[in-house]
Amino acid sequence: MSAPRDRLRIAVQKSGRLAETSLDLLRRAGLSFRASRDRLFLFGDNLPIDVLLVRDDDIPGLLREGSCELGMVGRNVLDEQSLATPGVVFPKVVSTLGFGRCHLAIAVPQEMPWGSPADLEGLRIATSYPALLAAWLAREGVAAEVVTLNGSVEIAPRLGKADVICDLVSTGATLQANQLREVATVLDSEAVLARTPRALSPLLAELAERLQARIDGALSGAQ
């Protein structure tokens, strides 16, 4: 077994919608960094805290296995992965971060009439969030076919792969460009600070508390 770590690790998205704002928040929390050669880490200069730069989808798993103690990730990604693997202990949300706001929504072709979720009965719904969608359909008491796609969900109806979609929406511009309209919300999401479910050494626990407090301080200063 390797020696226990003496530096805290926080995982953030390497590139994408959450990447810049996550790093800005860490800077506002008082951290400064220099990049590693391979661009996997940013090493903290002023505190024993390093940033792990990864795909957002990898963050819940890294927290679960204890490769990092904290992570900034969309609630949509965290909830999808925990619903998809029942019985596994998942990272806990310790703060909501106020950026990366979006919602997972049902969108239908513009000309399709809509009254209620019951109208989805028997239809094919394309999504990258099959577990969140299936849980919502079960709550609504609707039997529909979930078609899992890893990307380009919004073009699935035009390709004949699905009748309607369930996708992340922020401005609605993508839906409009694809002649779709939003009719129901499955989940409201934003970036969250999540913490490993594993027990931490006293040193890492103390560093995690300090960083959480600094992040909360930076967030309340911004309001």
Ligand code: ATP
């Ligand atoms: P990665 O390469 O890290 O896997 P990605 O393509 O999965 O990136 P992004 O598109 O950068 O992810 O989105 C990251 C997160 O940003 C989403 O999981 C969601 O929480 C949030 N988000 C906010 N608005 C939107 C939007 N309009 N569409 C998609 N995600 C959004």
Ligand code: ZN
């Ligand atoms: Zn991703």
